[in-house]
Amino acid sequence: MVAAQYFDTRSSRAHPVVLIVSSGQAILHDADGVELRRAPLASLRVSERTKRAPRLVTFEDGAYCEITDHATFETMLAATGYREGLVSRAQNSWRLAGLSLLGLVAFVVFSYFYLLPWAAAVAARTVPPSIEAKLGQATLDSLDHGLVTPTRLPEADQRRIRDNFAALRRPDDPGHDYQILFRKGGRLGANALALPGGTIVVTDELVKLVGTGAGMMGVLAHEAGHVAQRHGLQQVFQASAVGALAAYMFGDISTMLATVPAAMLSMRYSRDHEREADAFAVEVLRDNGLPVTALADALQQLEDAHTGGGRKQAAKDEESGFFTTHPLTRERIDAIRNGGE
Template sequence: MVAARYFDTRSSRAHPVVLIVQGGQAILHDAAGEEVRRAPLASLRVSERNKRAPRLVTFDDGAYCEVADHATFEAMLASTGHREGWVSRAQNSWRLTGLALLGIVAFVLAAYFYLLPWSAGLLAATVPASIEAQLGQATLDSLDHGLVTPSQLPAADQQRIRDNFAALRRPDDPDHAYQLLFRHGGRLGANALALPGGTIVVTDELVALIGTGAGMMGVLAHEAGHVAQRHGLQQVIQASAVGALAAYFFGDFSTVLATVPAAMLTMRYSRDHEREADAYAVEVMRRNRLPVSALADVLARLEGAHGGKPSDKSEDDASFFSTHPLTRERIEAIRGAGN
């Protein structure tokens, strides 16, 4: 038995009682030993255990008992075969609470590194080509309003690069209309940017550094790989996941459209995206009987032009490496693919 305070719902006054369990019944006795009420155990509701608050035993008509003696009450519950729910046990166990916290952390990390990229890839594949073209145009407009200036590259050089790129045999990609645009990079430096929809922006500084030959075709094939596999769009969706989900379900892409320019200009392709674009470029160069090593040579030259430490560049450096993380592994992998 255990001491309790009984509230009968007819008044706010607490009645001191003793709660006993006998023959599958909960029985209340008052201070004089008279029975106050009884009820089958199965009809009672027992509140969850809390270290400070009293336990409540509630009857089916709303009357209830408050029990402050936790230890005695829990022993009584155990004798009836009553078991706490797993939520209650977890709330009162540091071990289970710690495991739950670790589980949440593990889920968040898995969602960020695996679920979010996977979901972004699925969403990117559903974006209509017309919407993707609008996103690319919005990014180009942002570039042209302050970040880049008109190209100073001779028209003949521009046309030579365009003709050579147009002549490349590439995998079929009916969703994208590719076009090359040239700009003086300024803060962008020696760079090439693949915009959603198929536009590839090449800076004068990149042409001055690597020329117009096979190496340039390798870089453009790499950028075409980003376009064909919608890597830029995936990165944008990851950067604006909530807006992208809303756009997917409600068909309003204005939220994503508003975030694209800033996301495109600050993003860094993932290593997986870089490897996929490299593989695409290698395939294109093989199809066109171009030396695969030319792309590796260009990347090595870019690395050398930036002190050989692309990973150490500051965030303010808008060079090729700020959007295309480079590792020695990639260069060696491309060289190996050409053997």
């Protein structure tokens, strides 16, 4: 038995009682030993265990007992076969709480590195081409409003690059209408940007650096790989997962149109996306009889231009230019060269 305070719902006054469990029944006796009420154990609700607050045993009609002698009450509960839920046990166990926290951290890490990219890839593949084209146009409009200026590249160079790219044999990609646009990069520097829908923006500075030949075709094939595999959309979905997914599911495309340009211009492709785009470009170059090393040479030129101006210039370039969206590594360049052997 255990001492308790009984509240019968008819008044706010507490009645000192003793709670006894016998033959599957909970029985209340007052201070004089007179039985006040009894009820089957299965009909009672027992509050969760806390460190200091009293435990409550509530009857079906709302009357309840407050019990402060936790040790005696828990011994009584154990004798009846009562077992608290996992949540309640976890709240009162440092070990279970710690395991729960570790589990939560593991789930968050797993979701960030595996579940979110997978979900973003699935969502990106289901975006209709018409919506993807609108997202690309919105990004281009954002570029043209202050970030880039009209190209100064000679018409002959523009035509040569477009014609050479159009002549490339590439894997079938019916959902995209590829077009090459030229802009003076300004703060973007030597850069090529693959926009949703198939538009690839090439800066004058990039043409000046790598020329109009096989190296440029390698860079454009790399960008086409990002478009074909919808890497840009995947990055957008990952960067603003909740908002982008809600906009896509519920049809509020204006929300996506508003967020995509900023996300596209500030994103950095993941290493996996860069490797996939590199592999796409290598396949295109091989299928067209072009040297695979031309892409590696172009990337090397970009890296040399990035680091050749000294530490101050490299830091400046890190904030803009090709490295903003295409993090280059020695490993990537070496992998392309080895792949061309």
